[in-house]
Amino acid sequence: DVKVTQSSRYLVKRTGEKVFLECVQDMDHENMFWYRQDPGLGLRLIYFSYDVKMKEKGDIPEGYSVSREKKERFSLILESASTNQTSMYLCASKWSRVWTEAFFGQGTRLTVV
Amino acid sequence: KQEVTQIPAALSVPEGENLVLNCSFTDSAIYNLQWFRQDPGKGLTSLLLIQSSQREQTSGRLNASLDKSSGRSTLYIAASQPGDSATYLCAVLHGSSNTGKLIFGQGTTLQVKP
Numbered sequence: 009d010v011k012v013t014q015s016s017r018y019l020v021k022r023t024g025e026k027v028f029l030e031c032v033q034d035m036d037h038e039n040m041f042w043y044r045q046d047p048g049l050g051l052r053l054i055y056f057s058y059d060v061k062m063k064e065k066g067d068i069p070e071g072y073s074v075s076r077e078k079k080e081r082f083s084l085i086l087e088s089a090s091t092n093q094t095s096m097y098l099c100a101s102k103w104s105r106v107w108t109e110a111f112f113g114q115g116t117r118l119t120v121v
Numbered sequence: 122k123q124e125v126t127q128i129p130a131a132l133s134v135p136e137g138e139n140l141v142l143n144c145s146f147t148d149s150a151i152y153n154l155q156w157f158r159q160d161p162g163k164g165l166t167s168l169l170l171i172q173s174s175q176r177e178q179t180s181g182r183l184n185a186s187l188d189k190s191s192g193r194s195t196l197y198i199a200a201s202q203p204g205d206s207a208t209y210l211c212a213v214l215h216g217s218s219n220t221g222k223l224i225f226g227q228g229t230t231l232q233v234k235p
Binding site for chain 1: 152153155157162163164165166167168172210212214221222223224225226227228
């Protein structure tokens with residue numbers, strides 16, 4: 009079974025802190041994605057990576073950066089956390105071939121106080 | 122810009138009823154469409170994947186159809202059960218072959234009453 013693992017289920021951080029959200033997949037997938045999910049707004053794409061060290065901005069990249077040094081790991085970084093970044097963060101991965109399905113992690117509920 | 126819409130936003134049905142969830146997208150240039158289930162506070166579980174060249178896919182009591190030219194997909198759930206209560210999301214894979222992005226609808230929250 010494909011496994012996509014996010015490092016934390018719940019996180020509480022203070023305003024201004026640098027926050028790292030980690031995602032690891034075990035299926036040698038080329039593509040990895042970070043989304044945030046908010047009530048009434050649905051899932052919005054923050055960043056995605058189509059291969060190691062490759063990244064592209066999604067629809068809402070402001071306030072975030074990403075790192076993909078190894079194929080299995082995709083990190084989302086909040087440089088200086090703010091209260092409006094309180095959200096559910098979801099990581100996904102898939103092979104690059106377009107006929108393959110995407111798999112999601114269990115989500116990280118981040119609260120910034 | 123690709124936009125995905127799901128109607129209705131919420132649905133409540135009695136157990137045993139057959140039901141249809143709708144998904145529409147504005148740009149027919151998609152590679153595939155995927156249906157997911159999400160339980161409260163959890164991640165997404167993949168239910169069905171339909172390729173752009175396919176018309177439908179079936180898994181157990183679930184059947185998903187795709188009409189790419191009209192920009193529509195439906196998820197049919199037969200003989201609904203209380204355990205089917207969840208939010209159902211559709212997503213289209215859109216973009217280039219190497220950097221396709223999954224674009225989501227806002228979901229339909231289903232409640233199946235015993």
